Amino acid sequence: MITRAQLLAIMPNAAPAVAQYLRPLGEAMQRYAIDRPARQAAFLAQLAHESGQLRRVQENLNYAWDGLRKVFPRHFRSDAEAQAYDRQPERIANRVYANRMLNGDEASGDGWRFRGRGPIQVTGRENYRKAGQALGMGLESDPDRMLDPATGCLAAAWFWHSRGLNTLADADSENGFREITRRINGGFLGLEERVHYWERARQVLGLPDFGPVMAQRLGTVRMPPGTRPVYAPVEEPVPEPVPRARPRPKPKATPKATPKAKASPKRGAKPGRAPVPRPRAKPRPGAKPRPGAKPRPGAKPRPGAKPRKAGPAARKRR
Numbered sequence: 001m002i003t004r005a006q007l008l009a010i011m012p013n014a015a016p017a018v019a020q021y022l023r024p025l026g027e028a029m030q031r032y033a034i035d036r037p038a039r040q041a042a043f044l045a046q047l048a049h050e051s052g053q054l055r056r057v058q059e060n061l062n063y064a065w066d067g068l069r070k071v072f073p074r075h076f077r078s079d080a081e082a083q084a085y086d087r088q089p090e091r092i093a094n095r096v097y098a099n100r101m102l103n104g105d106e107a108s109g110d111g112w113r114f115r116g117r118g119p120i121q122v123t124g125r126e127n128y129r130k131a132g133q134a135l136g137m138g139l140e141s142d143p144d145r146m147l148d149p150a151t152g153c154l155a156a157a158w159f160w161h162s163r164g165l166n167t168l169a170d171a172d173s174e175n176g177f178r179e180i181t182r183r184i185n186g187g188f189l190g191l192e193e194r195v196h197y198w199e200r201a202r203q204v205l206g207l208p209d210f211g212p213v214m215a216q217r218l219g220t221v222r223m224p225p226g227t228r229p230v231y232a233p234v235e236e237p238v239p240e241p242v243p244r245a246r247p248r249p250k251p252k253a254t255p256k257a258t259p260k261a262k263a264s265p266k267r268g269a270k271p272g273r274a275p276v277p278r279p280r281a282k283p284r285p286g287a288k289p290r291p292g293a294k295p296r297p298g299a300k301p302r303p304g305a306k307p308r309k310a311g312p313a314a315r316k317r318r
Helices: 004-010 012-031 037-050 065-071 079-083 089-096 125-135 143-147 149-162 165-171 174-185 191-204 211-218 312-317
Strands: none
Touching (some): 004 037, 012 149, 037 149, 037 174, 037 191, 125 149, 143 149, 149 165, 174 191
16 A cells, blocks of 8 residues: 555655545555556556646646647647637647547537546546446546546546556566556657656655666656656766778789799808819829729820729729
């Protein structure tokens, strides 16, 4: 069961209405199994936005013409068309809710008769009829009965349950909360404020805090006057892009010339110097020629030397 302190921590401006709504709200949440922190946080956040922290339980359609162009662009396609409905809430309701949710046309007056009421702003003949059938009340025949705190809270919890929003709340994720907003609002009107209340409810009910991350993605959080934000978007400086130097074209590789092999120096030659030819040694006086050796061309026979017969090895060579 939600406590008075928790409700006021989530909706600080709801002090005048807490005495009327605390008990009926707790009983309605218990009846429709809105009894887990994740479900309660999402449910109370949506109620805080839809009802202006339980201070506006009947839809206010007193729009200026420029507001109509922003909020209902599909129904008011030009400035002249919107200016004809400027500050006329009954005509505005009959136009924007005509031929929807079992309402009649604009002339039927159903749009104004079944405008949003209760903490979650139940809207349209179809929803009044189904809520009355579920709760055993004649809400279609007596729409103002929705303004009673007990009836309004039961209708809000019934609407939440009928759209399967407990399952989405159990996911406890940003995408789940966005889808909850779409099923209640039909779009994402006021998403920033809804997220703010959701994060506040999460803190009060002991759920993890990841609001600042969402605030950065969703932009500036706009709150009603007198409500102090729990967090503010963190603005981080965006680093300037560093200009990249263009890569220089690589020079084409030229094939290297194969170095010529240097001639190996002759044995006995000193490195770095040209080899010097050795002079032929002169035969020593009295030396005998080798057996089978041929006389050198131009060599004179030694005086007194006898020719020798060639040996078997010399004969083979011949």
